Amino acid sequence: MGKAPHHLHRFHGGLHLPANKTLSSGSPIRALPIPARLVIPLSQHIGTAADVMVKVGEPVLRGQMIARAQGYVSVPIHASSSGTVVDITDHLIPHPSGLSAPCIIIETDGKDTAVDDTLSADHTQLDPSELRNRIRQAGIVGLGGAGFPSFIKLNPGTNRPIATLLINGAECEPYISCDDRLMRERAADVIGGAAILKHALNATECVIAVEDNKPEAIQALRDAIAQRSVSDFAVVVIPTLYPTGGEKQLIQVVTGREVPSQGLPADVGVICHNPGTAAAVHRVFALGEPLISRIITVTGTGVREPGNVEVRVGTPMADVIAACGGYTDRAQRLLMGGPMMGFAVGNDATPVIKTTNCLLVAGGNELPLPQAPLPCIRCGACVDVCPAKLLPQQLYWYAHAKDFDKVQDYSLFDCIECGCCAYVCPSHLPLVQYYRFAKTEIWNQEREREKADIARQRHEYRLFRLEREKDERAARLQQKQAALKTAKGETTAEDPKKAAIQAALERAKAKKASAGVMPKNTDNLTEAQQQAITNADERRRNRDSSTATRSEDA
């Protein structure tokens, strides 16, 4: 490359975890057969779910848009293969809640006929806004796991110039090797996609950061860069340390800059994308293919033939496992994602979606069920490993006590839920679970408060409106009366004396009413009665003042 070695930085804490990647990283990517049924959820990304465009019974083609984006933070969904829509219904989706959500169910015809290509183009001939539009139309979201619509990240705004496009090839979670295999086998796609992203962002440089435990991927990427002979691309080898693949941590390692709390990478001139996303973008422009398949790692001792497979979005997990030799007798738990940040899937009828990077079938005691927790002994092991430099033990204490103000004082929302604290906790506290609970509670409270605010505003406006209507009615009445008077003629106006008397009477009446002067039953009293009242008043005053003194003494 001829470039000076990149100066790296370090983030606080982190863990050296057993990698367990060789279980799946050894064999090349295999394309899985198209399943008989595809279950395609309408919400596979962060943001609003897509809006169904097809009807039950309608034939669809591979790559055909079947649900359109709704609102800004949303992307369309495409049919992963050709076939017929057989149902549009609620189905299990991969989500920590284990709940169901609307899905389009397609019975495939096995022909895999593609729809007409409207996406492929020479990206250098398109301006950034058209690039973003096509990336959106292709349904591209972050494939690293979060699923944020990629086109939004390509539009950081004119006031935030982007110096660095950072391709996050760290893949720091144990077990997962899909990015590793992708970078090894399809380095040219990754670099090609990165070039498109860089073009769309008008970034100065592109840095591809890869952990030093993936030497083959690093070499493949370097070769691909050399082949394209681009000078502003660099592969940076970073030390293996969990969670270096966290966006904020990676940016610090590579640039030394800290993304501000509650801020975005664009605030420090960086945009991060996953290599899988880059490769998907490449396929959009080179092949005209929207996001209908992805590479996932199927691993763990609970599956017979671990490896990396290319799967159509919507394939039920059971079909994926079956195509990987099926479960072993030891299969005990099914996770989507890695063992640190992934979530448990309760039922393997759940489909693979755009953000499914790994299916981990833990066997035997590979990932044992949690032990009974002991009280926190405040040892601070969690403080030492927290990459966000939080005080997890204090967060736990206040989350446990449901003190949601205090927990925010301790910056709960800077927690990235990496799980380092829970991993080192000698008391086996499910710390991350407590933080999620507190976050959810706070969000709920906020929503409730917003609702209450709206309700209150509505109520106040209603009162205001009723008042206004009353005033308006009164005004109308007055107008009418005035009009009536003028219509009646000058007869009443002729007698100004009478009017003046009437007005004076009314003024006096009003004055009396406002002063609150009312006749009392104490108006006509005898002298003895008056005396008794005065005495009583005197006694009461004395009692009051002595009570006041007593209470002051107390």
Place this chain on the structure above:
Amino acid sequence: MLFPVFSSPHLPAQNNVSRVMGEVLLALLPGILCATWFFGWGVLVNIVIAATTCVAAEAAVLALRGRAVRATLADRSALLTGVLLALCLPPLAPWWIPVIGSLFAIVIAKQLYGGLGYNPFNPAMIGYVVLLISYPRELTLWIPPTGIEAQHLNLNLSQTLALIFTNSLPAETTIDALTMPTPLDATKTAFGLGQTLHEIKASPLFGHFGGVGWEWINLSFLIGGLYLLARRVISWHIPAGLLGGLFLIALVFYGSDTDAFPSPLFHLFSGAAMLGAFFIATDPVSAATTPRGRLLFGAGIGVIAYVIRTWGGYPDGIAFGVLLMNMAAPTIDYYTKPRVFGQSK
């Protein structure tokens, strides 16, 4: 196929409280052996009595509270409290001394506050201070360490047990002949009599840089402490703060008058300095919990210990320093929150 669902992370935790406490107990071994070498069987007898009482008291209270007795005892924290308390006591203290101290430590200072994790004060130090205030005579009855041959009287195990449990001495010995003040105590008394440090140091109680025996005991606890640091059972902040604070304030006064104040090294290797720095002040439950806070917490103990040793009414001040700083720990934590990633400096 259906699977159980649990929250992430799914990798099993690597550590457990039982192991942490076990490591601490292991790290105490060199100090215990060394103390036994210099002060005889009494050290071990104390440990056995205190540890047994602590574990029994913990079990009894847990049973009363309706908690899982066996599972909780497995955390070994009660055992550790007993051993730490015993190491602070004079080797020939009557049997009821460790018993009362242990009961107070476990029942009052620990379980009444809610057990492990909820006690605001270090249980072992509460037990020790209760004894120190209530039974000052028994708590100052130290015996001369091996090495001071002129006055040394070597009690065998059965003689030791007889003295501890039935208060019967071997023939032709008196308790006065058996006892001798600790170097810290002797120094304080001598300064009170107007002697200079030079004169005091001439006494046979003093060794290379601390008291005879005591310097080796402290060195053994230092070695154990370094083991805990290497094993990452404790963080360096509290020991560094405590020893640094003690050293610095001792240095200032020693520097102002080398004849009126003992050297910093004497302070570091006397009394409970090393035991306190690595094993007692580092009790995480009652200590400060932020990194900077721990440094301050340790320094506070060091300074308070020095003040009490030099001008206070007790020969050593580590225990009081620990308890006073326990009180300050929540406040220290509040003011020493680290800067969170991405938040302004």
